[in-house]
Amino acid sequence: MYSKKTAHRGLAGSSQPSVRSFTTPTSSRWAAINTQNALNPPSAYNPPSTLQRRSTGSGVGSGRASGTISRPSGTDQRPPFPIGPDENRGVVCAVCDSNNVNRTVGLAFVNVPIAEAVLTNVADTQCYQGTIHKIQMMEVSRILMQPTPASSVQSGLALRPHIEEELRGLPIVERAKPDWSADDGMLALQRVAFTEDLPSLEVAVKDNFHLLCAFSAAMKFLTDDMGIDFDDHSVRIKYQPPSDAMMISLPTIRSLELIQNSINSSSKDCLYGLLNRTTTPMGSRVLRSNIVQPSTLAVVLNPRYEAVGELVHKDGLLDKVVEALQKLKPLGDVERLLTKLVILPKDGSIYESEQAINNILKLKAFLTAIPDVFQSLSDVSCDLLLEIRSNCLPARADRILGILADTIDRDAAYATKPLELRNQRVHTVKPEISASLDIQRKLYEDFSRKIHDYVNELEDEIRVKVALKYTATRKFYLKVNAKDFGPQGPPSVLVNTTTVKGAIECQTLKLMGYNERINEAVHRAIVESDEVIKSLLSQIRPRVSTLFKYCECIALLDLLASFATSTRTYAYKRPLIHTDSYALVGGRHPILDSRGHNKCIPNDYFVTEETRFQIITGQNMSGKSTYIRAIAMLQIMAQIGCYIPAESACIPIMHSLFARVSTDDTMEQNQSTFSIEMREMALILRNVNNKSLVIVDELGRSTSTQDGLAIAAAMSEALLQSNATVYFATHFSELAKALAINIGVVNRHLRTVTEYSESATHVPVTNMLYRVAEGPEPEVSYGIALAKAVGFPATFIAHAEKVAAELRAEAQASKRDRQEMEEAKRRKLVANLVRQLKLAYVSDAGDEELMEYLTQIYDDFCAKMIGSIDDEDAIVEEDSNENESDDEGDGQHDGAEENMARVARKGQYAVRRPSDLGLFGGGTDDDVDDYDDLYQPGSAANAIVIDDDEEFDEDHMSDMEDMGNDYSEEMY
Incomplete structure (x- = not known):
């Protein structure tokens, strides 16, 4: 039995026998x-x-x-x-x-x-x-x-x-x-x-x-x-x-909170936090990379949609896949593990030797789990899951496991608890491969057994219950209940005492001596194992490509399983990739939707060539920002291969996404809100094109109203010229009116309802419906409404409403050129006809269904076009009466009247030239004459006549499409 003096002297001054030089841990x-x-x-x-x-x-041979x-x-x-x-x-x-x-x-x-x-x-x-x-x-x-x-x-x-x-x-x-x-x-x-x-x-x-x-x-x-x-x-x-890959600007990633919540960095209220149901670090890394760089390839996205659909809808498949992936979770990042295997070591430190053994044990556990992943995909049918399954064949894993089995003990397995991990390190290499290793292993086992025997002896000596504990830093130590010693405290045999939550953690000199000898045996065993492990790694490195392929397949499977879990949890739907159409029915903001279906109001999104620039107006807190943010996030979800929160969706692939929505000052960069707005809009305007999705929220509100409106109008014009898909939320109602004459511009608003009461003390209450509606925000006379609420006479209210309506009508008449608006309306009708015909051309519908559809769009187009011509001719006739046109002008007008009547009788398609060709690039008088020659009302160049006994056939459809294309080309 050690005395205190002897034990102390032995620990402090004894020389340690050398086996092989190594540095301290x-x-x-x-x-x-x-x-x-x-x-x-x-x-x-x-x-x-x-x-x-x-x-x-220095460079090799370069002398640089x-x-x-x-x-x-x-x-x-x-x-x-x-x-x-x-x-x-x-x-x-x-x-x-x-x-x-x-x-x-x-x-x-x-x-x-x-x-x-x-x-x-x-x-x-x-x-x-x-x-x-x-x-x-x-x-x-x-x-x-x-x-x-x-x-x-x-x-x-x-x-x-x-x-x-x-x-x-x-x-x-x-x-x-x-x-x-x-x-x-x-x-x-x-x-x-x-x-x-x-x-x-x-x-x-x-x-x-x-x-x-x-x-x-x-x-x-x-x-x-x-x-x-x-x-x-x-x-x-x-x-x-x-x-x-889609280009998403860094300000867009921040402002849309794609990776990190802007208020609380640890919150999961971001797109990455919402979709990250992955099990492995590899899957999480692939998800993150996909969110900031979504794919622009339909050949990548469609197989992912099919795989997610099969995981969701096939009974038990998703649960089996997740269960197989869960077995890989304790191993951590296997890709990083493989990197440590392929980087050639520069020195032989104990730490590197320990890590090499750990990595071998992790690799063994990883390869052992591959058959479970393969088996979980036994019933799949879609191409992508079949490809993953074929790349996870257990045969290749078995060959590498065979190499490991020649050196690694059959019972050796990776452990996470410190003591178990140390035991596994000592016993990783099979017995009888190295005699000196077997000796150190025997010493380790003997001293470990002696420690347990010593603890039993110590319990008898101090007459209290003693627990033996172990950590990687303190090694073995003792833990006893402080109350067991009473007021006299612990005996002198216990040293280095520390009280933690009513328990005394301590050691004894003899226990410290055992720890020293066990550490020595462990280090020597690891040194002896090092050469064996290095030889084993040299056999595995040529097969590392197989291991990385396993990791890639598991990462992709983990990503798809994460998408499928989110889809099943929140009832997402599969989007369809389409080159032209943009139609989203019942789209929901994914973050709000995750908090409960009742808290998120769905909205529809439709984009065509005639509606590619959408101006969104509405009151404060009506949901404008959420509405435009949702379309951006849904676009990203669709282009990473995930289902989206919507009833149905038909989405084109976008090659870039830009957002100007945040309005924070940056004091450390000495940048104001307005400065940030201008920098980010400059970035957008330099990179935007017809394959871009742009969302802009209240641009120009950080400066004066006049300057803000001017800047918003100028940038809107630039975005219009780029042919990008734009959602522009603003409070500038004048902006919507000024841009309304342009092809592609529409105004929508977020609806609100104001409730009034006959009580004089009741204040009107505005309720936000959070639903988008066509057209500009209705002009509400809040003063008249308040007068009605406080009890003004009904005759007074009626007269006030009449006067207000007359004033609004006069204001509208003074701000708009009616003839120009009608011309713009007809241009939109023609452009819409061309789009409908192109969609019909690529449709898979049957002949009867297609013919019914073509007849319907033909009738609708004629009715709307004739109505537009009637409106403009009324304007022309009014102007003619006021200006007393000459006889030649009257004759032309009469000819137009007769032609319109013939259109109404026969169902013809007829158009008139725009009143100002200069609107589309400054047309000259010669341009106008050429236009009249081509599009003279009733001419064969722009009329299709279908007699009463004739049927609408493919030739008529082709003629309509040709005329629509010709008209559109002439317009532009």
Whole structure:
């Protein structure tokens, strides 16, 4: 039995027998994570000293100077990761730009933690918004750039000033020109890419000079400066065409709260929080990436819809898939685990050896779970789920498990509790492979048994119940109830005592001695196991592509299961991808909808060529902002392959999404609300096109009313010219009236109802219906309503209402040109006819149904067009009487009257030229004459005559479509 003095002397001064040199766990851990810290710099608010020094690495055979890490100058030190929290920070980005008017940029993103590289190229604009957006979406930790020529800076062609301005706080590492070699980039790609991926990758990148230069610089930086060396054929390399993903601007991601709630960063009230029902970190990462970069490929989205539908509707399928995925949850991020296997180690620290054993045990558990995933998909029928199942064949996993079985003990399994994990580390390698390992294992077992025997002896000695506890830092320690000792306190044999919640945690000198000897045995066992594990890893690395394929399939399956869970929970419906139509019936804001179906009022969304610019008006708190935000979020959900909260949906694919909805001042950037509005609208106007969805909420309200209206009108005109789909919420009723004559503009409003009472003391109450309605917001005479409520005489109220109506009529007459409005109305009718005929042309309806539909749209068009002509002729006749037109003019008018009568009798289609061709580009008198020759009322060029005994057939339909197209072309 140890005396206090002997035990103390033995622990403090005894020399330890050496088996193999190794560093202490603490220092080894620091050395091992040093590289990871360099790849994951802290926030720019507290930059580490390592980012402010010069790198010491040098290029292999290049003789180049060391790279310099610098931060862009400026007072703003905002964090370089503005989207939201994410565990994925080890992304290095190399940027190679052409420095000329072509503005071709090659980008190489190497995500070190998951051993993945994404290569892309951007044909950018003058401000390099495409490049900056891509960097923001990938959330890089640092940017590699080549020296910028002075001539490019002076000419304004340089990319670096734009990156420094837009991505402040992000370290920029300048690399010498020899690092940027297309030949070296191709060689690096051929060395590290998966063998099965090489043929397609070589075809995709062989002519992308700037892309290969960027990849060369990225790989040299990782090898020379970061000490990261990937094994051969161990990196997933993906070529991503720039057109395959929707562009969502960073302000849009923030303002729509796609990834993070703007008020509470830990709240799940954001799109990512709503849809994240994933089980694995891989699935969560794919979901996040999809939300900020939705797909623009129908061949990607439609298979996802089918897979989600099958998971939802096939009995028991979703539950089996989720149950299989749950078995992978304790393993954490398997992709990061595989990365640790393929990065060749630089030293032999105890910490790295321990982690290698842990990784082997996790890998064994991962491969053991693959058959369960495969079996859960045994009854699937859709192509995507069948593809996932075929890529999860257990046979390939069994081959790798066979390699593990030759070295790893059959009962060894990954554990999460510290003591169990230590036991598994010691017993991972099978017995009789290493004699010295077996000796250390025997010592470990003997001392562990002695500790338990000693605790039993200690209980008898101090006559209280003693619990043996273990943590990774304190090792074995004792825990006793403080009340068991009474007022005299614990005996002197117990040292290092600490009272925690009525219990005494302590040790004894003898227990500390046992801990020391067990630690020694564990370290020696790990050192002896290290060579065996290294040999095992060298056999597994050539098969790492199979393991990464498993991870990709599981991540995609996890994503689809998450979508299916949300669909089943909230009764989502499948959207249909269509090239022209935009029809959403009963659409609901997904966040509000998740709080309860009764709290979210559904609304319809319809967009055609005639309604692509929708001005949304309404009172404050009527739901305008929610209405336009909902369409943006539903568009994103549809383009990530998820069902959406709507009764039915037909949605086109959008290539970009922009939102100007937030109105917060940014004091740290010295930017006012108005300044932010102008910056974000400038970004939108530079990038918007006919494949864009734009939502704008109350633009111009942060300045004076006059200036705000002028700015809103000017920007609305610019958005109109882009042919984008726009939802424009505003309080400027004048804006809706001014733009009403343009083709594509419609005004809708959010309905409200005001309740009145005959009681003089009752104040009128306005109820928000949160439903959209056609047309402008009704003008309500609140003064008259209040007068009625407080009891004015009925005759007074009636006269006041009559006068108010007359004044409104006069105001309308003075603000609008009726003839111009009628002409605009007819143009919309013709454009709508063309759209309907095109839809009918591609329809799958039967002949009878199609003929009935064509007859109906023909009758509707004729009725509306003749009504429009009647209205305009009434105006023309009124003007003729006032101006006393000459005889020739009267004759022409009479001819028009006769022609209209003939149209009414025979059901013809007739049109009149617009009163002002200059409205569409400044037509001349010759243009007007040419127009009259082509579209003279009653001429064969613009009339289809169907006699009473004739049937409407395909020839008539073709004639109508040709005339509609001709008329539309002439109009524009």
